[in-house]
Amino acid sequence: MYLNEIAQxxxxxxxxxxxxxxxxxxxxxxxxxxILDSLLDGMSKVGKKFKNNEIFxxxxxxxxxxxxxxxxxxxxxxxxxxxxxxxxxxIGTVQGDLHDIGKNLVKMMLVGAGFEVIDIGVDAEAxxxxxxxxxxxxxxxxxxxxxxxxxxxxxxxxxLLCERGLRDRFIxxxxxxxxxxxxxxxxxxxxxxxxxxxxxxxAREVLGKKS
Amino acid sequence: xxxxxxxxxxxxxxxxxxxxxxxERPVLFDFIIGRQKESMLLEGKxxxxxxxxxxxxxxxxxxxxxxxxxSIVVRxxxxxxxxxxxxxxxxxxxxxxxxxxxxxxxxxxxxxEPASCDFSIIRRAGEYMNKNVKAIPFSVDGILENTIGxxxxxxxxxxxYDCPDVxxxxxxxxxxxITDYFLQCLEYDEVGAVLCNDDWGFNSxxxxxxxxxxxYVFPWYREVAEAAHAKGKYAILHSxxxxxxIIDDIIDSIGFDGRHSYEDxxxxxxxxxxxxxxxIAVLGGIDVDxxxxxxxxxxxxxCRAMLRRTRSRGGYAxxxxxxxxxxxxxxxxxxxxxxxxxxxxx
Numbered sequence: 148m149y150l151n152e153i154a155q156x157x158x159x160x161x162x163x164x165x166x167x168x169x170x171x172x173x174x175x176x177x178x179x180x181x182i183l184d185s186l187l188d189g190m191s192k193v194g195k196k197f198k199n200n201e202i203f204x205x206x207x208x209x210x211x212x213x214x215x216x217x218x219x220x221x222x223x224x225x226x227x228x229x230x231x232x233x234x235x236x237x238i239g240t241v242q243g244d245l246h247d248i249g250k251n252l253v254k255m256m257l258v259g260a261g262f263e264v265i266d267i268g269v270d271a272e273a274x275x276x277x278x279x280x281x282x283x284x285x286x287x288x289x290x291x292x293x294x295x296x297x298x299x300x301x302x303x304x305x306x307l308l309c310e311r312g313l314r315d316r317f318i319x320x321x322x323x324x325x326x327x328x329x330x331x332x333x334x335x336x337x338x339x340x341x342x343x344x345x346x347x348x349x350a351r352e353v354l355g356k357k358s
Numbered sequence: 359x360x361x362x363x364x365x366x367x368x369x370x371x372x373x374x375x376x377x378x379x380x381x382e383r384p385v386l387f388d389f390i391i392g393r394q395k396e397s398m399l400l401e402g403k404x405x406x407x408x409x410x411x412x413x414x415x416x417x418x419x420x421x422x423x424x425x426x427x428x429s430i431v432v433r434x435x436x437x438x439x440x441x442x443x444x445x446x447x448x449x450x451x452x453x454x455x456x457x458x459x460x461x462x463x464x465x466x467x468x469x470x471e472p473a474s475c476d477f478s479i480i481r482r483a484g485e486y487m488n489k490n491v492k493a494i495p496f497s498v499d500g501i502l503e504n505t506i507g508x509x510x511x512x513x514x515x516x517x518x519y520d521c522p523d524v525x526x527x528x529x530x531x532x533x534x535x536i537t538d539y540f541l542q543c544l545e546y547d548e549v550g551a552v553l554c555n556d557d558w559g560f561n562s563x564x565x566x567x568x569x570x571x572x573x574y575v576f577p578w579y580r581e582v583a584e585a586a587h588a589k590g591k592y593a594i595l596h597s598x599x600x601x602x603x604i605i606d607d608i609i610d611s612i613g614f615d616g617r618h619s620y621e622d623x624x625x626x627x628x629x630x631x632x633x634x635x636x637x638i639a640v641l642g643g644i645d646v647d648x649x650x651x652x653x654x655x656x657x658x659x660x661c662r663a664m665l666r667r668t669r670s671r672g673g674y675a676x677x678x679x680x681x682x683x684x685x686x687x688x689x690x691x692x693x694x695x696x697x698x699x700x701x702x703x704x
Contacts, residue, residue, distance in 0.1 A: 203567045205515035
């Protein structure tokens with residue numbers, strides 16, 4: 148009975164209300180997968196509105212905060228019951244670049260789409276992307292850059308993957324202000340997306356095709 | 359001297375652009391040129407030993423490049439922030455400056471005062487400018503940028519919901535000071551226009567809902583633009599990012615005469631000129647990534663095409679889409695300047 152309200156709470160960014168509803172649902176022994184789907188459903192609606200410019204980053208952030216309030220409650224149960232994320236992504240801003248707003252938005256959207264996201268932060272060296280992706284057995288490596296002068300480091304990560312014979316093991320997605328589909332093609336990345344919501348949508352789609 | 363001696367600098371050319379009138383020769387506009395580029399323009403004869411030396415170097419570099427103005431920033435109104443925001447780092451996170459998170463930290467924050475700025479540097483700078491050249495002052499970041507810098511972007515997003523009164527008060531403190539800064543700059547005869555530099559957008563939307571900008575940011579700039587116009591001067595906006603939802607505010611509500619900063623991924627300058635060029639002067643716009651990664655021939659060709667497109671209708675000055683950072687190859691920047699130095703007819 149709380150499931151629609153949970154989704155609505157996420158959509159409206161009502162963190163405390165979401166936490167309360169999720170706790171109530173857990174107490175009533177609601178299937179944790181159903182609770183998770185309600186949370187993700189709310190965030191999915193947020194992603195669509197964001198993509199259509201109906202809402203802005205502040206609204207996305209408070210929705211993501213509400214989502215996390217709910218996820219924090221059910222995470223131990225998800226682990227205990229063996230419910231796995233739909234995929235894993237390693238995300239970071241490339242070497243020499245400290246910008247993190249775009250990266251954080253993509254992270255929020257990926258989490259909201261059901262992914263486990265390992266955030267290696269900003270100014271991340273090529274080796275950090277590759278090592279963490281191997282360690283986490285990730286599906287995706289997601290890279291962000293805001294400057295023309297730093298986006299060249301995206302290629303360094305791809306070069307390192309090739310050098311270590313790992314290029315086919317990971318799906319490489321890139322984004323950021325100066326980055327384009329043409330640039331993704333030039334450096335051999337698998338995908339470029341223009342915004343965070345599209346990145347999450349595409350990740351789901353690509354994983355669906357892969358499996 | 360990079361420009362030809364026959365290209366005589368005259369602010370009247372830029373004024374004509376800002377009034378959206380055709381000009382007799384191509385006009386250049388930019389407001390930030392990297393130090394290595396200044397050195398290139400001045401054949402290494404640069405000095406940054408004092409604030410005045412840096413201003414003089416900037417004036418000479420703008421003169422050599424062929425601008426009809428020189429940009430200037432009066433130091434002293436730097437808002438305290440944390441982390442890389444305290445340096446001139448090329449890359450900064452909008453999240454790392456956080457100084458205010460609640461009412462208590464707001465109360466502790468020490469605000470800079472415009473009174474501590476030495477505005478007389480504008481008069482001293484004027485002594486080094488060509489007779490008909492005017493200064494265009496800008497501030498160390500704008501009202502939204504400084505507010506984000508003090509609050510941190512994501513923290514500010516949450517605070518808009520959790521403690522909106524504190525956010526409102528920060529905007530008030532910043533807005534009043536930046537406005538005062540520009541009003542004082544406008545008192546100087548050496549000043550022909552002010553440039554309000556304040557990034558408002560990401561690639562696909564504004565950083566905050568337009569309603570937030572309308573409430574907390576735009577009224578201050580309206581005051582600046584009105585003051586500029588009252589003195590027969592001009593107000594220019596430099597603002598990066600998506601502007602689709604706020605262009606009517608920029609033109610009609612605030613009353614900016616010109617807008618600088620265009621990115622090919624958002625709105626190529628050619629498209630911007632066709633859509634808003636009849637309502638506001640379009641300044642610069644040759645995408646920085648294009649300038650950095652294309653050949654000099656491609657850059658020259660695009661610049662000349664832009665000048666051909668705008669010649670008869672006016673309201674356009676050639677320049678970069680944002681600024682002229684040092685990572686743009688010298689030959690590429692020279693190609694842009696060369697395009698502006700040739701007459702329309704050539």
